[in-house]
Amino acid sequence: MPDQGGERAAGSDALTAVIGALNGAGEDLDAVSLAELLWLSARMPRRAAAAAPGGGSGGADPATSDDLRERLPDWDGEGRPVYQSAEDGEGATLAAREVTVPRASALPDARQLASALRPLGRPWRNGRTQQLDVDATVSDYARSGELVPAFRPGPERWFDLTVAVDRSPTMAVWDATVDELLKVLATSGVFRTLRTAGIDSGKGGEALTEGPPPGRRRDGASTTGHSRRLLLVVSDCVSGGDAVWDLLRRSSAVTPTVLVNPLPPQIWRQSGLDLPAVRVSPPPTAGSPNVRLRYLVPPLLDTLPDTLRGRRHTWVPVPVVALSPHSVARWTRMLMRGDPAGCQAVLVPEPGIIPRPPAPRYDPPDGGQLVEAFLHSASSPALRLAVLCSPFPGLNTALIHLIRQELVPEATSADVAEVVVSGLFSISEGPAGGSGPVLRFRDGVRERLTARLGARDARRTRDAVSRFIAAHTSAAGHFAALVPAAGGRAAISSEAAPFADLSARTLAALGVTGDGPATSVADPADVVDAEDHLSPPAPVTPPAPAAWADRPRLRAAQTGGDRSDHRPYFFLSYAHTPRYAEGADPDMWVERLFRDLCGHVMAMTDLPAGAPAGFMDREIRSGEGWSERLGEVLATCRTFVPLYSPRYFASEMCGREWYAFAQRAVYHHARSGRPVEPIVPALWVPTPQEILPGPAERLQIDHRVFGERYATDGLYGLIKLRLFAEEYERAVYELAKRIVIVADTVQLPPGSAVDYRSVPSAFGGPGGMPGNLRLAVAAPTATELPEGRSPFYYGATRGAWNPFRPVSQRAVADLVASIVFVSNRQVDTVPFDEVLAGPEEDAPSQGPLIVLVDPWAVRVPQLRAQLMALNRLHRPDVKVVIPWNPTDPQSADAGHDLSEELARTIPRLLHRNESPLSTMSRSSVLSIKALGRVVPAVVRDVYSAYHRHAQSPLDAARPALRDPTDGS
Numbered sequence: 001m002p003d004q005g006g007e008r009a010a011g012s013d014a015l016t017a018v019i020g021a022l023n024g025a026g027e028d029l030d031a032v033s034l035a036e037l038l039w040l041s042a043r044m045p046r047r048a049a050a051a052a053p054g055g056g057s058g059g060a061d062p063a064t065s066d067d068l069r070e071r072l073p074d075w076d077g078e079g080r081p082v083y084q085s086a087e088d089g090e091g092a093t094l095a096a097r098e099v100t101v102p103r104a105s106a107l108p109d110a111r112q113l114a115s116a117l118r119p120l121g122r123p124w125r126n127g128r129t130q131q132l133d134v135d136a137t138v139s140d141y142a143r144s145g146e147l148v149p150a151f152r153p154g155p156e157r158w159f160d161l162t163v164a165v166d167r168s169p170t171m172a173v174w175d176a177t178v179d180e181l182l183k184v185l186a187t188s189g190v191f192r193t194l195r196t197a198g199i200d201s202g203k204g205g206e207a208l209t210e211g212p213p214p215g216r217r218r219d220g221a222s223t224t225g226h227s228r229r230l231l232l233v234v235s236d237c238v239s240g241g242d243a244v245w246d247l248l249r250r251s252s253a254v255t256p257t258v259l260v261n262p263l264p265p266q267i268w269r270q271s272g273l274d275l276p277a278v279r280v281s282p283p284p285t286a287g288s289p290n291v292r293l294r295y296l297v298p299p300l301l302d303t304l305p306d307t308l309r310g311r312r313h314t315w316v317p318v319p320v321v322a323l324s325p326h327s328v329a330r331w332t333r334m335l336m337r338g339d340p341a342g343c344q345a346v347l348v349p350e351p352g353i354i355p356r357p358p359a360p361r362y363d364p365p366d367g368g369q370l371v372e373a374f375l376h377s378a379s380s381p382a383l384r385l386a387v388l389c390s391p392f393p394g395l396n397t398a399l400i401h402l403i404r405q406e407l408v409p410e411a412t413s414a415d416v417a418e419v420v421v422s423g424l425f426s427i428s429e430g431p432a433g434g435s436g437p438v439l440r441f442r443d444g445v446r447e448r449l450t451a452r453l454g455a456r457d458a459r460r461t462r463d464a465v466s467r468f469i470a471a472h473t474s475a476a477g478h479f480a481a482l483v484p485a486a487g488g489r490a491a492i493s494s495e496a497a498p499f500a501d502l503s504a505r506t507l508a509a510l511g512v513t514g515d516g517p518a519t520s521v522a523d524p525a526d527v528v529d530a531e532d533h534l535s536p537p538a539p540v541t542p543p544a545p546a547a548w549a550d551r552p553r554l555r556a557a558q559t560g561g562d563r564s565d566h567r568p569y570f571f572l573s574y575a576h577t578p579r580y581a582e583g584a585d586p587d588m589w590v591e592r593l594f595r596d597l598c599g600h601v602m603a604m605t606d607l608p609a610g611a612p613a614g615f616m617d618r619e620i621r622s623g624e625g626w627s628e629r630l631g632e633v634l635a636t637c638r639t640f641v642p643l644y645s646p647r648y649f650a651s652e653m654c655g656r657e658w659y660a661f662a663q664r665a666v667y668h669h670a671r672s673g674r675p676v677e678p679i680v681p682a683l684w685v686p687t688p689q690e691i692l693p694g695p696a697e698r699l700q701i702d703h704r705v706f707g708e709r710y711a712t713d714g715l716y717g718l719i720k721l722r723l724f725a726e727e728y729e730r731a732v733y734e735l736a737k738r739i740v741i742v743a744d745t746v747q748l749p750p751g752s753a754v755d756y757r758s759v760p761s762a763f764g765g766p767g768g769m770p771g772n773l774r775l776a777v778a779a780p781t782a783t784e785l786p787e788g789r790s791p792f793y794y795g796a797t798r799g800a801w802n803p804f805r806p807v808s809q810r811a812v813a814d815l816v817a818s819i820v821f822v823s824n825r826q827v828d829t830v831p832f833d834e835v836l837a838g839p840e841e842d843a844p845s846q847g848p849l850i851v852l853v854d855p856w857a858v859r860v861p862q863l864r865a866q867l868m869a870l871n872r873l874h875r876p877d878v879k880v881v882i883p884w885n886p887t888d889p890q891s892a893d894a895g896h897d898l899s900e901e902l903a904r905t906i907p908r909l910l911h912r913n914e915s916p917l918s919t920m921s922r923s924s925v926l927s928i929k930a931l932g933r934v935v936p937a938v939v940r941d942v943y944s945a946y947h948r949h950a951q952s953p954l955d956a957a958r959p960a961l962r963d964p965t966d967g968s
Helices: 004-024 031-043 110-116 134-144 169-187 242-252 265-270 299-303 325-335 367-377 380-389 397-407 413-420 445-450 455-471 504-509 528-533 588-604 626-634 652-672 708-720 722-746 812-822 832-836 855-859 861-873 889-893 895-905 928-949 953-957
Strands: 080-084 092-102 130-132 151-153 160-166 193-199 207-209 229-234 257-261 277-280 316-322 343-348 394-396 425-428 438-441 478-484 490-493 500-502 570-573 639-644 773-778 827-829 849-853 878-883
Touching: 080 092, 080 394, 092 455, 110 169, 110 325, 160 169, 169 193, 169 229, 169 397, 169 425, 193 242, 229 242, 242 257, 242 316, 242 343, 277 316, 316 325, 325 343, 367 380, 367 445, 380 397, 380 413, 380 445, 380 455, 394 397, 397 413, 397 455, 438 445, 455 500, 478 490, 570 588, 570 652, 588 708, 588 722, 626 652, 639 652, 639 722, 652 812, 652 928, 708 722, 773 812, 773 832, 773 861, 773 928, 812 827, 812 849, 812 928, 832 849, 832 861, 849 928, 855 861, 855 895, 861 895, 878 928, 889 895
Parallel strands: 160 193, 160 229, 229 257, 257 316, 570 639, 773 827, 773 849, 849 878
Antiparallel strands: 080 478, 080 500, 092 478, 092 490, 130 151, 193 207, 277 343, 316 343, 394 438, 425 438
8 A cells, every 4th residue: 555644745845845936036926927937837748858878877866856846857057147347347256258249130120221212223324334235246248247345334233332431439239230222222133332431420421431341341442423323322411510411411412312211200300400301303314413303392481591602502411211111212213213203301400590599408307207208209119128127227229220130120210219319318429349338327217117028028128138149159240248147347236227138048159158247246356457446355145037037937938938929919900080170080989999998908908008909090000101110010900890881881091901901810720720809899870781791790799788879979979979988888888898708719820011001902802793703613523633743732522722732721612702702792602514504705793703713623634625615606795814832842843844734725714825834923912811802903903894795685686687688
């Protein structure tokens, strides 16, 4: 009989060990946190004990080990905290050694910026190089009989680019961003040559040559008068003085010039960019100097003098762009005459033309006022980034960019700039050889921001940074940091806070080996770099990392990763109400509803401070691309909340928003095989059932669950009348609860950003129009496949064909039908055999027809004959779509032959002079996402052709005139 007392003792020892480990975590853990820890520990695999000589087991007993983290399969010892090198100096008492850790990207939209430069890549036809002129050579040979090669000037890149960087003190925080911008310019392949220069305000504004940017060879050839020059000036226009403006004005007279400002556009007016703003139109010829740009002078400039020192004064327009792809693209298209809308610019005057009054004196605001102003004006990503940076008394821009990349990926360069120049920091010069200037929170700022930071976010920040460093030890870019080490020659301030914890394995990969952690005060004689700042040695305890740093860090695969999902819970889609006379903004009530919903969602979820709970188009800031921003949010938000009203379903823009979001649900259904409905409609005003389009009518929603008054008057009626305040609060609460439940249940993954301007409206086509769309599938079944074709993609019927398996779990016909339904069209799936059994070519059409053609169908005799018969009908209201999976090995090998056979079988149904299975074909579809782009266009074309050629019933009943001589 087993010893029950021994079992109870062992259980008691194990429980004591667990309680001791939890107490050692040093945190107040609630019941949910304890349950999660116990569940995760139970799910973890046990580490196999190494066999000791003689059959014994060596190592610590897992049940009695002093450090329970040794049980984790990926734990290799104590993690050592990492500090910023910028935090040494005053009060430094802990010995440390330097280490270089990976640097995150300082330019979030680098690839998009490179794409925005493409208009400048237009070739200059008559370049300096010569190329063989085949036509001229053949012509001369035919005329003279002598084969003498003829040459002509060859095309080359248009512009020689010079980048002038402002070297004033305030630009130091943007050094890393400017370096990455130079790399983008150098590797874009757009410019013929690329040179860099600096603008030193202390030397009269002369551009000082500094050589080419990294990764680009400098062309030593002298610049001739025939060069096409382009000047790009990078400056924040804060402390550069007149040097920047002198350079801009002088260069604008002879070359195209642009000012790139790293600050967000909404604060440009608070810097030296407080100049007259205009919109410039494209010049008469592409690549012309700024003086040839066209603009309208603002009326208020009439009050300024027209002459200066006896001669007429002229304004010079200078385009200004932010570090956003949308802003850069607007300028490049304007310069190359690709966008008649133009771009934003300022008018630069001659010195002295605009009086500059002295800056007013005012008492500097305290920390509380600075934080309150920032909370009211900052964007959501900027606010979240500032809160996540609050644990550190001082930090450099490299750490800010690392936190942004890992924890606030939606933040842009403008959001980072908004944090840096918000007034929350005092900026000082960093240590020699460090990572740039040091940003320290002003008095009272850090305490207020830290109060908005939860313990969970603090843990995520440190763990995310630690994982990034461990995963990118071989990255190209690094910045300096400090690791506590006995005998180290550097020092760490006693007030410093670690930003990461690195294992011995990671430290070894970074080149730190052989030193244990510091356990005593550093000797001032050993701390050479900071000996002037050290106090006499005293036996103090070294600063320990935060308590949560000693907790075991699990593998990302086991914990689900620590990359938090901070996507908006809902996208509020509404129809803008026109302003009546001089009344108040009619959409202010929609904005109030949005704020109330966000408050409830924040209370019902664990979203951290600064994370967006929802999105509405009023959050798009000045300078952002409207359509690009909408496309990004529609691709990432978790649910879609349309505000029903008659005006809503009459709006094409609202229909596009609905379609762009609904496509994500279609793709998710295709990949998972599970239908989802992430659309949560809300009743803004009572809407008759008969005006609902098909996509809205198919949603099963009972508005009475939000209250009887809500169902009869809508949210607008409840919010306008104080009498119904209680009903309004109930309806908003129930709606927010429904949003959270649907978002957490459906778990719709993010998709790719769509071009909002190109998608159709979900309310566009009337569902009950004559001639419903017919859909047929020309594909073999699993029993009639050609020799050598795998049955993996086929089923018992033709309609079961699924060419995108295993990515898609749905038949392609079902997927196409779902896309058609989203665009408010009715579709009837018909057998392919019935299509050919219909009327002849001269008979009235039975409705528009789309045929999904499997390329392998041409090798099945019956299907090949039917396709040829369909081709002979020559009906304009019949279109073919050819789903084609390039990852299918059999299809890839036979692609060329199948394409030629298709071109011979259905030449009339294909577009002229195109290969049916090429990536450029308008008939082929290479992925399930491509279906969302191709199918709406095909539906539009087939309906257009149907209405152009459909025979009216009156035409069919009208008697035809016959020739009396034909004998009939």
